[in-house]
Amino acid sequence: MARKTCPVHGIVDMKHSCSRKRSYREYAKTREDKGYASSGEWIKLRADVIEEQKSMCLWSFYVEGTIKQVDQCHHIIEVRVDDSKVFDRENVIGLDRDVHRLVHKYYKTKYRTDCLRLLIDFNYRMSKGIVLEDLGIYKQRIQQWELSEM
Known part of the structure; x- marks a missing residue:
């Protein structure tokens, strides 16, 4: 039987619906920029x-x-910067939830521009197709960033 991971309950059946997890629509209603976050156009783009x-x-x-x-979708250039x-x-x-938080931390450091460029490059590479040889190719570059600023 197919399984998935619930952040609250761990590995569960695909039919599991966590009572503690807010739906994306509920989350979107609480955002300052909720005008787009709950729109059909955004929900379709996110799914695409x-x-x-x-x-x-x-x-x-x-x-x-x-x-x-992927748990969440991230605007590389934030909506509050350029709507x-x-x-x-x-x-x-699309990013994993923990990675999404990490990216926002990098956005608050001197590595903001470097982080933006990486994300743009990731999208470009993805558009050309996944190549397994690219697995972890940016690891050393990120390790050079000073995490103490975060």
Whole structure:
């Protein structure tokens, strides 16, 4: 039987619906920029991104050398910075929840621009097709970033 991971209950059946986990629509209603987050256009774009990435977090693949499932979609150039990119496919990337938090931490450091460039490159590489030889190719670059600033 197919299984999935619940952040609260661990490995569970695919039919499991966590009572403690908010649905994406409930989450979207609480955001300041909820005008787009609950729109049909965003929900479709989000689904398309996840499908194109084969539900795989690109940061985990290219940096950590692991394969993790996408939990969230991230605007590379944040909506609060440039709201014209809200539905721009090339500005959206699917990430694992923990990676998403890490990316936002990098955005608050001097490595913001480096992080933005990496995410753009991940999307570009994905558009050309996944190459297993690329697994973990950015690991050394990220290790050079000073995590003490975070």
